[in-house]
Each structure stands twice: as structure tokens, then as C-alpha cells.
Amino acid sequence: MNVLGYIRRRMMLFVLVLFGLSIITFTxxxxxxxxxxxxWGGEKASPELIARVRAEYGLDKxxxxxxxxxxKNIFKGNLGVSITTHHPVAExxxxxxxxxxxxxxxxxxxxxxxxxxxxxxxxxxxxxxxxNIGRTFALGGISTPLFWLGMLLQILLFKQLxxxxxxxxxxxxVALLNPIKHITGLDLLDCIISGNWIAxxxxxxHIIMPAITLSVTGMAMVTxxxxxxxxxxxxxDYMIMAKTYGLPKWKIYFKYGLKxxxxxxxxxxxxxxxxxxxxxILVESVFDWPGIGLYATRTILQADFAPIxxxxxxxxxxxxxxxxxVDILYSVIDKRIAYGEEQR
Amino acid sequence: xxKKNFLLVSVSILFISSMILSACxxxxxxxxxxxxxxxxxAPVSVETPTSVETPTSVxxxxxxxxxxxxxxxxxxxxxxDPAIWFTTTPLNMNVYQPLLEVNPAGSAEPFTYLIAxxxxxxxxGLTYVFKIRQNMKFDDGAxxxxxxxxxxxxxxxDIKAQPSGIWSDIVKMTVLSEYEIQFQLDAxxxxxxxxxxxxxxxxxxxxVLTEHQVNGDLGQAWMMxxxxxxxxxxxxxxxxxxxxxxxxxxxxxxxxxxxxxxxxIVDFVKxxxxxxxxxxxxxxxxxxxxxxxxxxALSKVAGISLEKYPSxxxxxxxxxxxxxxxxxxxxxxxxxxxxxxxGIALITANTAFQSRGILPSKMWGYDPNAFQYNFDLKKARExxxxxxxxxxxxxxxxxxxxxxxxLRQLIEMYKSDLATINVxxxxxxxxxxxxxxxxxVLDTSANIFTRYWWPDYNxxxxxxxxxxxxxxYEVTYYDDEAVDTMITEAHKIAGVNRDKAIxxxxxxxxxxxxxxxxxxxxxxxxxxxxxxxxxxYDYNPNYAQIxxxxxxRIEK
Numbered sequence: 053m054n055v056l057g058y059i060r061r062r063m064m065l066f067v068l069v070l071f072g073l074s075i076i077t078f079t080x081x082x083x084x085x086x087x088x089x090x091x092w093g094g095e096k097a098s099p100e101l102i103a104r105v106r107a108e109y110g111l112d113k114x115x116x117x118x119x120x121x122x123x124k125n126i127f128k129g130n131l132g133v134s135i136t137t138h139h140p141v142a143e144x145x146x147x148x149x150x151x152x153x154x155x156x157x158x159x160x161x162x163x164x165x166x167x168x169x170x171x172x173x174x175x176x177x178x179x180x181x182x183x184n185i186g187r188t189f190a191l192g193g194i195s196t197p198l199f200w201l202g203m204l205l206q207i208l209l210f211k212q213l214x215x216x217x218x219x220x221x222x223x224x225x226v227a228l229l230n231p232i233k234h235i236t237g238l239d240l241l242d243c244i245i246s247g248n249w250i251a252x253x254x255x256x257x258h259i260i261m262p263a264i265t266l267s268v269t270g271m272a273m274v275t276x277x278x279x280x281x282x283x284x285x286x287x288x289d290y291m292i293m294a295k296t297y298g299l300p301k302w303k304i305y306f307k308y309g310l311k312x313x314x315x316x317x318x319x320x321x322x323x324x325x326x327x328x329x330x331x332x333i334l335v336e337s338v339f340d341w342p343g344i345g346l347y348a349t350r351t352i353l354q355a356d357f358a359p360i361x362x363x364x365x366x367x368x369x370x371x372x373x374x375x376x377x378v379d380i381l382y383s384v385i386d387k388r389i390a391y392g393e394e395q396r
Numbered sequence: 397x398x399k400k401n402f403l404l405v406s407v408s409i410l411f412i413s414s415m416i417l418s419a420c421x422x423x424x425x426x427x428x429x430x431x432x433x434x435x436x437x438a439p440v441s442v443e444t445p446t447s448v449e450t451p452t453s454v455x456x457x458x459x460x461x462x463x464x465x466x467x468x469x470x471x472x473x474x475x476x477d478p479a480i481w482f483t484t485t486p487l488n489m490n491v492y493q494p495l496l497e498v499n500p501a502g503s504a505e506p507f508t509y510l511i512a513x514x515x516x517x518x519x520x521g522l523t524y525v526f527k528i529r530q531n532m533k534f535d536d537g538a539x540x541x542x543x544x545x546x547x548x549x550x551x552x553x554d555i556k557a558q559p560s561g562i563w564s565d566i567v568k569m570t571v572l573s574e575y576e577i578q579f580q581l582d583a584x585x586x587x588x589x590x591x592x593x594x595x596x597x598x599x600x601x602x603x604v605l606t607e608h609q610v611n612g613d614l615g616q617a618w619m620m621x622x623x624x625x626x627x628x629x630x631x632x633x634x635x636x637x638x639x640x641x642x643x644x645x646x647x648x649x650x651x652x653x654x655x656x657x658x659x660x661i662v663d664f665v666k667x668x669x670x671x672x673x674x675x676x677x678x679x680x681x682x683x684x685x686x687x688x689x690x691x692x693a694l695s696k697v698a699g700i701s702l703e704k705y706p707s708x709x710x711x712x713x714x715x716x717x718x719x720x721x722x723x724x725x726x727x728x729x730x731x732x733x734x735x736x737x738x739g740i741a742l743i744t745a746n747t748a749f750q751s752r753g754i755l756p757s758k759m760w761g762y763d764p765n766a767f768q769y770n771f772d773l774k775k776a777r778e779x780x781x782x783x784x785x786x787x788x789x790x791x792x793x794x795x796x797x798x799x800x801x802x803l804r805q806l807i808e809m810y811k812s813d814l815a816t817i818n819v820x821x822x823x824x825x826x827x828x829x830x831x832x833x834x835x836x837v838l839d840t841s842a843n844i845f846t847r848y849w850w851p852d853y854n855x856x857x858x859x860x861x862x863x864x865x866x867x868x869y870e871v872t873y874y875d876d877e878a879v880d881t882m883i884t885e886a887h888k889i890a891g892v893n894r895d896k897a898i899x900x901x902x903x904x905x906x907x908x909x910x911x912x913x914x915x916x917x918x919x920x921x922x923x924x925x926x927x928x929x930x931x932x933y934d935y936n937p938n939y940a941q942i943x944x945x946x947x948x949r950i951e952k
Contacts, residue, residue: 084830085830085833085834085840086827086829086830086833087829087832087833088829090829090832090833090836091827091828091829091832093558094482094483094558095847095849095862096482096558096561096852096862097558098561098867099870101556101557101558104556136474136475137474137475137620138475138480138616138617138620139620147636148636148637151637203669206669206670206673207673210673210677211673211676211677218670218673218674218677218679219663219665219670219674220638220639220663221638222638224464224466224639224641224661224663225464227633227635227638227639227641228464228641228659228661231633337666337667338667338670339670340637340638340663340664340665340666340667340670342635342636342637342638343637346637346666347637353827353829354829355827355829355830
């Protein structure tokens with residue numbers, strides 16, 4: 053297996069994909085019937101001010117010159133400057149992306165801890181009541197609108213039962229008295245690193261509801277996929293042989309069964325993770341989670357071109373990277389999958 | 397019962413219970429944790445309600461715990477620089493102060509003195525001298541003096557962003573002494589109101605220029621994320637997307653009394669549903685708005701007050717004077733008669749009423765006798781027939797900003813009324829940037845452009861100039877030199893001859909109404925939901941959407 057050669061080839065394609073993505077994004081953004089400087093200027097901006105700001109951000113130049121300048125800056129690691137915040141876009145993204153990453157990681161932890169066992173259980177007890185519950189849950193999870201579920205959880209867990217906080221990443225009083233020292237931007241990890249257990253507890257309480265909300269759709273998909281893959285595998289000869297040998301059930305289902313079902317599950321999971329990372333705008337809106345989804349939405353509404361293009365480009369990078377990672381994982385999980393010229 | 401059945405029944409009961417519980421009303425009181433509980437990590441107790449409707453008492457902070465006021469804001473500012481932002485932020489009048497503050501109409505004095513302790517104006521209204529309050533300091537410790545005021549205003553003028561426009565009448569600023577600054581103007585404009593503006597008049601520390609300037613940027617980069625003013629509050633922290641925390645300026649010249657907050661937390665909460673839950677639970681003390689259709693529901697919740705306050709906020713549907721069919725005055729008048737002004741009260745839950753021309757009723761220069769169009773579809777049809785549309789279907793286009801639910805309902809009502817007189821109102825809604833970008837190009841412009849308006853400072857010129865003069869040409873394509881002359885004349889004499897200015901404003905208003913320049917739809921009252929333990933709040937229409945935290949008292 054020549055994994056390195058495969059990775060090298062994929063990286064070259066990756067550059068081409070990003071290049072194509074940059075052209076498409078740039079074109080689409082500039083085709084929008086909106087002038088970002090007018091948005092920034094508001095109702096009372098004079099034509100002179102508008103012209104000055106347009107020149108300051110290079111928006112008065114021909115589109116081909118703007119694109120060349122944009123690409124040159126990308127190679128220098130400069131994603132441009134936001135007209136609204138006047139921050140380098142890279143700084144803004146570094147500020148907001150960790151919140152989304154943390155939310156997605158916790159959501160997927162929930163998905164894997166619950167979705168996988170539920171899928172296996174459904175397959176093992178196929179046709180039974182547990183299977184019916186699992187399938188109903190899966191169908192419900194895929195069909196449920198996230199914003200509705202989020203608001204339902206807020207009413208139930210905050211208003212009625214007062215179990216969890218309503219919104220935000222951390223409570224106001226903890227932010228005031230025990231502020232988190234930002235190291236990675238992942239609040240839970242930063243709290244552990246700095247030993248701020250009061251803030252850790254608050255951050256954990258705050259992430260549970262949005263993470264559950266975000267996890268429902270992914271959990272449903274993983275449950276369904278796990279169930280159908282496991283159903284196929286459970287009837288294989290080696291599984292029957294393993295049962296005949298009297299091996300423990302957990303070993304049969306997880307080591308021999310699930311391992312062979314992982315490839316399609318990982319495929320589904322990777323696509324879902326990409327979708328979540330690209331901005332869980334509905335969940336972030338309901339829970340006021342300051343992630344990349346909210347940031348991207350705000351920049352779109354403000355017609356702030358540089359952040360819009362940067363966010364799309366970064367999402368493209370994430371998507372391609374996750375796909376590459378998944379391809380490599382395939383070869384690790386299933387030795388039959390090989391890349392490169394050694395494959396016969 | 398077997399294990400399987402038990403599991404099935406349990407899950408079903410849990411699911412159904414959650415549905416029922418979430419549908420039930422009920423209020424929950426959440427006590428804010430005490431300082432001691434937080435610092436020791438001790439579990440924080442939460443009181444559960446003893447009845448559904450009445451909240452139980454909230455845990456009172458101990459004597460050593462700070463008094464915290466929490467305010468939810470639906471729009472987060474993008475920058476903290478008062479030379480750049482020209483809209484509401486929590487820093488207006490709290491961290492940054494102007495020289496004066498305009499008091500609401502009916503007050504004993506027209507102004508409250510803030511950075512200035514007095515001022516004089518020459519007989520010709522061209523020279524103002526402000527005496528600066530002594531022993532005031534900026535947040536960084538720099539002294540507040542005449543030179544600091546001069547440099548702050550000059551900085552704004554040099555940056556040339558939107559706020560700099562309010563200083564356009566200044567010819568020269570002179571520092572007469574350490575605490576006296578003189579402004580020479582090109583015309584006797586109402587300068588005292590200009591220096592008291594809610595936007596653009598906040599004074600920043602001179603150290604912005606001396607210590608934080610980078611590559612000649614006049615401190616703009618630093619001011620994006622940092623604040624340095626004279627107000628009663630100091631910005632302690634800003635976590636973007638989450639909250640701003642303000643703490644008292646202990647040296648504030650106005651002093652502090654019992655009951656005033658020690659800390660103000662402004663949470664950025666996008667969704668009204670979330671903000672409402674925070675208010676109902678006591679987690680928030682005040683929220684920045686309530687949609688009109690939610691007022692009735694919220695008013696039934698115990699412990700919440702919903703006061704209504706008059707404001708200067710107005711709504712216009714401005715006609716395009718160059719694009720058919722609204723280039724015809726008869727069509728514009730017809731469309732003005734076709735609007736159901738009575739529907740405003742219903743849609744806005746009685747928080748708005750029909751305007752009478754350009755100015756809001758609480759602003760000086762308002763004409764209480766000006767003509768108002770009434771809802772008369774028959775008259776509208778007659779005018780359209782006169783304009784040559786007797787047997788033709790008339791098509792009229794309108795743009796409105798999609799974020800506003802009240803606007804959407806008003807436009808829908810208007811559309812259905814127009815349909816009864818064979819007028820097809822084609823509606824396009826999008827974000828403001830998109831519709832404005834399309835409106836400024838005649839080919840893509842609409843016949844009607846909707847916009848809200850409120851002034852930067854208490855002066856009719858802020859309405860007349862931006863809505864009626866040539867400065868608004870790219871929206872209305874309306875250009876009348878005589879009107880422009882009257883607007884300029886009124887503005888330039890308002891400082892010394894208010895009666896004459898009022899006369900001119902009345903004339904301009906009459907022209908606008910007779911010409912059916914716009915549909916003068918409504919002026920709004922503002923409803924601010926807050927907990928009943930919040931005292932001292934009074935909405936000042938001169939400072940739209942600004943909450944002055946210093947005036948508040950918390951009596952829990």
C-alpha cells in the first residue's frame with residue numbers, strides 16, 4: 053500500500069479543487085446584487101465616503117485585478133480584512149471557529165456513544181420492540197427540525213425543569229468572576245488546562261443542550277446505517293462461527309461485527325461532520341452559540357465579501373481534508389483497501 | 397411486566413411527558429449565584445416555583461456581592477469606535493459621553509451637563525464657548541480638558557466616516573484655556589443639540605492618538621476593540637458573540653448611590669424567544685425589544701413591566717419620482733389614499749400611529765395641523781382614472797428590508813387593498829444592502845422604497861435633509877432646488893430664530909404632503925420589557941434605543 057503516494061496525489065488535486073472553489077466563490081459573491089460598502093455606510097453615508105471606502109478595500113478595481121490580488125493574498129496567508137469589523141478575517145475566523153469545533157466534537161461524542169450501540173442493538177434485536185424504538189427514533193431524528201427541537205429542549209430543560217442553562221457558552225457570573233483563559237478556544241479544554249473547574253462545570257452545562265440538539269440528526273443517521281450494516285454482517289459465516297465458539301457477545305458485535313461495518317458508517321459520519329462544521333447556524337442561533345455559522349450568516353447579511361469568501365474557502369479545505377482523512381482511515385480499518393500501484 | 401415491555405412503556409411515557417410539560421405554561425425563577433458560591437465552587441441553589449403564575453422571591457445578593465444588571469441586546473456592534481459607528485451600541489452615553497445631554501420634552505431644563513458644565517453662545521449664534529468640567533478623567537487616567545475635546549472631535553473629522561457629518565458646520569475650534577473651548581460656525585445652527593448627539597458626539601481620550609496610533613490610522617485599529625471614555629461605565633470585557641461586561645467608573649463625577657448596579661452585563665441574544673425566557677426567569681433584567689405580536693402574551697407574565705414610550709422613530713414608503721407610474725403626482729396621491737392607516741394600530745398592537753408628514757409628533761417643528769391622507773380607495777381609484785389608468789392594470793413595485801415582521805404585514809395589507817382597485821403591488825424583500833444597492837440604479841429601482849428613520853440629534857434638519865433634499869436623490873430621484881434652499885435656510889437659522897425655522901419646516905412639510913413625496917406611514921412608540929424590580933428607567937427619544945444604565949436602580 054502506497055499511502056504516501058496517494059496522499060501526495062490527493063494534495064495536488066486538493067490545490068486544484070481550492071483554486072476552482074476560489075473562482076466559483078469569487079464570481080458568485082461579486083454577482084450578488086449588493087454593494088458591501090453601501091451596507092457598511094448605512095443610510096447617511098455620503099457618496100464621497102462610499103467612494104473612499106470602496107477604494108480603500110480595492111473594490112473599485114476591475115474584477116480580474118481584484119481576483120489576482122485575492123489569490124496572491126491567500127498564498128501569503130492573508131484572507132483579507134472585514135469591512136464591518138476592520139479585523140483581519142483570519143483573526144475573526146480564529147475567534148469563532150473553535151466554538152463550532154467544540155460543539156461538533158461534543159455532539160459527535162454523544163452520537164458515537166449512543167448511536168453506535170443503539171444501531172447494534174437494533175440489528176441484534178431486529179424485528180423486536182427495541183428495534184422498533186430504535187427505528188422510530190432514527191426516523192424521528194432525521195425528520196425533526198433542529199430549531200424546533202432546540203427550543204423544545206430550552207422550554208423543557210430550562211424553563212420547566214431548570215436542569216440546564218438557556219443559552220451561551222458560559223454563565224455571565226462565571227465569565228465575570230472566573231473568566232476562562234483562552235488558549236485553544238475550546239472552553240472545556242482550556243478550563244482543564246488552566247484548572248478552572250468552576251468555569252469547566254459552567255461550560256459543560258452550557259454545551260449539553262446545543263450538543264444534544266445538534267447530535268440528533270447525526271445520531272439518527274449513524275443508528276440507521278449501523279443497523280443496516282450490522283444486519284448484513286450478522287448473517288456472515290464468520291459471525292456464526294464466532295457465536296459457535298462461545299465468544300463474549302461484546303467481542304462478537306464490536307470486534308468482529310462493527311469493525312467490518314465501519315467503512316460505510318465512517319462515510320456517512322464524515323459527510324455529516326462536514327455539514328456540522330460548516331456552520332450549525334440553526335443551533336447556534338437558538339442557543340446564541342458564537343460559532344462560525346453565526347459569523348458566516350452575519351457576514352452574508354452584511355454583504356462583507358472578504359469573510360464570505362474566506363469562510364467558503366476554509367469550509368472547502370475542511371471538507372477535502374476530512375475526505376482525505378476518511379480515505380486513509382478506510383485503509384487502516386480494512387486491510388483489503390489499498391492505494392497506489394501495489395494494488396492488484 | 398417483562399423487561400422489554402417495561403422499557404417500551406418507560407420510553408413512551410418519557411416522550412409524552414416531555415411534550416405535555418413543554419406545552420404547559422409556568423414561570424421559573426433562577427437566582428443569580430452569589431459571589432461566594434462561585435468562588436468556592438459550592439453548589440448553587442435554585443429556587444423552584446411554588447405556583448405557576450407568581451415567581452418566588454429571588455435570592456438577594458449578600459452585602460458584599462455586586463449588584464448586577466443584565467440586559468439582552470439583539471444586535472451586537474461591530475466596532476467600539478464612536479468615530480466609525482453611527483448606530484446604537486451599549487457604549488452610547490454609558491462609556492462615551494458628549495458635552496451635553498438633551499432632556500426629554502417637558503423637562504425643567506433643556507440639557508443636562510455632562511463633560512461641559514456650561515456654555516455660552518454669541519448673539520449671532522455663530523460662536524459657542526463650552527466650559528469643560530474640571531477634575532474629570534478618562535478611563536486611562538488622562539485629564540478631560542478643552543484640548544482633549546478638541547482632539548477627539550478633530551479625530552472624527554479627519555477619519556471622515558459617517559459621524560463626522562455632524563461637525564460639518566464647524567469652521568474653527570479654538571482652545572481658549574485649559575477648560576474652555578470655542579467653536580466658530582459657518583451658520584447659526586442649533587449647535588448645542590449637535591454636541592449632544594447620541595451618535596458621533598462621544599468624546600474619546602487623546603491617548604488614542606498619542607499611544608495607540610499605528611501607521612497614521614488615528615487609533616482606528618485599537619478603537620475597534622477598546623474603549624476609553626468619560627462615562628459612568630468602563631468596558632471591562634467584550635467576548636464577541638457573547639457579552640460585554642461593564643463596571644462602574646468609580647471616579648464618575650455624578651457619584652454613585654445605593655441601588656445602582658455595580659456591574660452591567662449586556663448579553664447578545666439574537667432570538668426574541670430566548671431573550672423572553674431569560675427575562676421571565678429573572679436571568680435578564682431588561683430586553684431591548686418585544687415584537688408587537690408578543691406584547692399581549694408577555695404582559696400576562698407576573699413580575700414584568702411593559703411600558704410604552706414615545707419615540708422619534710418613523711416609517712416612510714418613499715416614492716420614486718423618476719420611474720413610472722410614480723413619477724405622476726396623481727398616482728402618488730392615489731397610492732397615499734390607498735394605504736389603510738387604521739390597520740397600523742392592529743398590526744403594531746397599538747404601539748404606532750399614523751404620521752402627519754415628515755417629522756415625528758414629539759420633535760420641535762412638527763405641524764399638528766398638517767394634512768393627513770386617509771384611507772379612501774374610491775378616491776384613490778378616481779385619481780388613477782384621472783392619471784390615465786382607467787382601464788389599465790397598474791403595476792407598482794416596492795422594496796422593503798426582509799428582517800422586519802411589522803413591515804411585512806403592513807406591505808401585505810397594502811397589497812391586498814391595492815388589488816381591490818386593480819393595482820398590482822409587486823413586492824421584493826431582501827436585506828437592506830441588497831435593496832439599497834438596487835434602488836440607487838434607476839433601472840433596477842422600485843417605485844416605493846421603505847425605510848425607518850430616527851435622528852442623530854434633536855433637530856428637524858436630520859429628517860428634512862436626509863429624506864427630502866437632494867442627498868436622498870439616489871433613493872427617491874426627487875430634486876427640488878427650492879426645497880433644498882428652504883432646508884438649508886431653516887437649518888442655518890435654527891440656532892437664533894427657531895420660529896422662522898419652524899415656519900420653514902412647516903412649509904417643507906406641506907410641500908412634501910401635497911406632492912405626496914412619500915407615504916408617511918407611522919411613528920412608533922417604543923415598548924421596553926423589564927423586570928418590575930428595575931426602577932429609574934425613562935426612555936429619552938433623543939437617544940433612540942440607548943439605555944442609560946446610570947439611571948437605573950435595582951430593587952429586588
